[in-house]
Amino acid sequence: MTAEMEAAPAPSPAAPPPDARPDARGHARAARRLVQAANGGRLLAIRIIVVLVLLMAAQAYDGSLHALSHWIILALYAGSSVWFALAERGGGRRADAYAWAGTLLNAGLAVYVIVEHLLAGADTAGAADAVSRLPAFLLLLQTALSVRVWHTALYAGIVGTAWGGALAVTHLDRAGMLGPHVDLAEQVPALVTFVAAALVVIDGTARLSRAVAEALRLEHQRTLLARFVPDDVAEDLAREGGLGTVRRRHACLMILDIRSFSRLSAEHAPETMVEALLSFRALAQEAVAAHGGLVDKYVGDAVLAQFVVGLPADQARAALACARMIRVRLGRLNRARNAQGRFPLRVAVALHAGELLVGVFDDGTRAEYTVLGPAMNTLARIESRAKAANLDIAASEDFLRLTGPILPEGITLAPVADGGQPVLFAVGEGRRVPA
Numbered sequence: 313m314t315a316e317m318e319a320a321p322a323p324s325p326a327a328p329p330p331d332a333r334p335d336a337r338g339h340a341r342a343a344r345r346l347v348q349a350a351n352g353g354r355l356l357a358i359r360i361i362v363v364l365v366l367l368m369a370a371q372a373y374d375g376s377l378h379a380l381s382h383w384i385i386l387a388l389y390a391g392s393s394v395w396f397a398l399a400e401r402g403g404g405r406r407a408d409a410y411a412w413a414g415t416l417l418n419a420g421l422a423v424y425v426i427v428e429h430l431l432a433g434a435d436t437a438g439a440a441d442a443v444s445r446l447p448a449f450l451l452l453l454q455t456a457l458s459v460r461v462w463h464t465a466l467y468a469g470i471v472g473t474a475w476g477g478a479l480a481v482t483h484l485d486r487a488g489m490l491g492p493h494v495d496l497a498e499q500v501p502a503l504v505t506f507v508a509a510a511l512v513v514i515d516g517t518a519r520l521s522r523a524v525a526e527a528l529r530l531e532h533q534r535t536l537l538a539r540f541v542p543d544d545v546a547e548d549l550a551r552e553g554g555l556g557t558v559r560r561r562h563a564c565l566m567i568l569d570i571r572s573f574s575r576l577s578a579e580h581a582p583e584t585m586v587e588a589l590l591s592f593r594a595l596a597q598e599a600v601a602a603h604g605g606l607v608d609k610y611v612g613d614a615v616l617a618q619f620v621v622g623l624p625a626d627q628a629r630a631a632l633a634c635a636r637m638i639r640v641r642l643g644r645l646n647r648a649r650n651a652q653g654r655f656p657l658r659v660a661v662a663l664h665a666g667e668l669l670v671g672v673f674d675d676g677t678r679a680e681y682t683v684l685g686p687a688m689n690t691l692a693r694i695e696s697r698a699k700a701a702n703l704d705i706a707a708s709e710d711f712l713r714l715t716g717p718i719l720p721e722g723i724t725l726a727p728v729a730d731g732g733q734p735v736l737f738a739v740g741e742g743r744r745v746p747a
Contacts, residue, residue: 362421362447362454363390389421415463418455419470422448426471427478430499445502448475452510456517459524464517468510475503563683564619564627564665564711566605566635567695568596571658573613580655588649589613592657595641603634608682618683620670628665628714635661635705662695663707665714703738712737 363386393414429444448471455467479499570576570592577585596615600607605619617634619627638661646656666687673682690708698706 362450385421385424389417392417411458411460411463415455415460415467416470418451419467422451422467422471423474426475430478430482445506448506449509452506452513456513459517459521461514461518461521464510464514468507468514472503472507472510475506479503559669559671560667561620561670562624562627562665563668563670563687564624564631564663564714565668565683565687565691566600566617566619566631567660567662567691568592568615568617568638569660569662569695569699570613571660571699576655584654588654588657591645592642592659595645596638599634599637599641602637603630605630605634618670620683624665625714625716628711631663631711632707632715635663639704658704660695660699660703661705662691662698663705663711664691664694665708665711666690701738705738707737709737 367386425444425447452464452468452471456464458464479496482499483496570589573585576588592613593610593615596617597607600617603619604621605617608616608618610616617631619631619634621627622630638659642657642659649656664687666685668683668685668687670683671681673684694706694708
């Protein structure tokens, strides 16, 4: 059975189709859609607030020549922004174009309000001065909430450039359209504040976009890997690179093999052997899962399990506890089988530890989670020697070194000599097993 285990990997599930593995851009787009869906109400609220700010601005000018323009712009912005928002949410090929148009609309509105205020003449700093700057900051936030970094940068660039240009014209031509009423001591700090806020917002938007995209990537990979391994192992592998990533890591290995299975198969009907084999596999699967391990594969009457989660010492203790549980439960199973007049099952358990290549091996057609490395060959030799020595549980020195100087209560050891081979230990329950 050892040769079969080394040469014939078990059938594995088909690999996910290519479209089930989105690239980084796909995750970024999904991240934007996710955050935009969550922020949809906030984006609408900010648009409403900006409209209210325009109403305040119209009142603040109190009859100036430019007051009417506020009402016109208010109507145009309210209608256009709602239309662009609905068109963008509708999706389709033009959704991105609508998003860019909405960003340009926001930038145009912010520039208009600032420049219009400068043209109107702010003889005294007060409500009108503050109201004229507020849309620039609010629309910066609204654009950032869409989680589009380049849109946010474009908006900030347009507003900052136009605002700075207007102030430069004022400085160079004090008798021009903007006139001497523009107080650069007030406007320049406001512009610097906007630029600083824009840089912070752009950086935050970029970080949020990357974080959400990474979270989606991990969840996507974890979902795919969960088809092969338990959730905790899937999450660990997803963080290391996901499907198709193979890493060197420590693992404790265990082989369970039914003794004399070939002889029993010759003596009993195939249906009887299948029933016995399935009972044994169910017992092994339950015990391995209960101790944080996973069944790598079934090969005939053998079961290969691995423990890869946690520190090496934790892996070894879990594997040894699992082997002991299997022995206890197998005793119960045999008592039940004996009561039914069926033959008992004896299992040889081999334990080993070492560095292996662990991951999902994917050739593009089929994928299989497994382990590879010299430790696998050593485990196979330990299993063969354990069966030859008629041992129920056998472990290598490398494995037992991880369990610590004191074994769990009820465990005793006896070395089994074999020249030139790694030291093999028989693991007994409360008694020494003769070499």
